[in-house]
Amino acid sequence: QSALTQPASVSGSPAQSITISCTGTSDDVGTDNLVSWYQQYPGTAPKLIIYDTNKRPSGISDRFSGSKSGNTASLTISGLRAEDEADYFCCSYVDMTTVLFGGGTKLTVL
């Protein structure tokens, strides 16, 4: 199976909201299985920011939210801040032998 499709880049101004899409197929994102999202700053490890499609780990700002509809999952960041500038990856659990990541989206805060 192929990697999930994310826009290579998105941008927004401070205080705005942006949404990053993650498109798969009816065999992965489009199933009942849940999706997770990761934030990665250059030179650092990825960090879990959304799990089970729409849940936030402890310590993650409620400005981050996740959803899924059909074959597309989405990450929305509201009240954009300069510190949100990073790479974002979606991840779809398919089955015990298949875990798919998106190609990643670079978020630029203008």
Add this chain to the structure above:
Amino acid sequence: QLHLQESGPRLVKPSETLSLICTVSGVSISDSTYYWSWIRRAPGKGLEWIGSMFYSGTTYYSSSLRSRVTISLDTSKNQFSLSLTSATPADTAVYYCARETRAYFYDNNDHKVGYNRFDPWGQGALVTVSS
């Protein structure tokens, strides 16, 4: 506090075996709740799941790497390792180890719902495959 740290050779010659160790502190890798996983990110590319291992020894590998990958646990040292044989320049990447939660449940409509998450991750180890 849970911490993962990758270690191993950073330069591997083509056709040789890429080997990394992940040392875990703060929790026992024999904990039956979690899987222990490897993920990589090649330069300019996205993340790629390599494989995961349960404390019992059960392993799951990416279909694209299955013929070359082995993940194993050393519970006495609280470490798990990655071995990737017949390395090529295409295997040049930052390799991350991570703790993985994966399971499934049945929802209100009796549909099987699977899920996973990687948390936390190690800081990563850049491994270059070059002669």
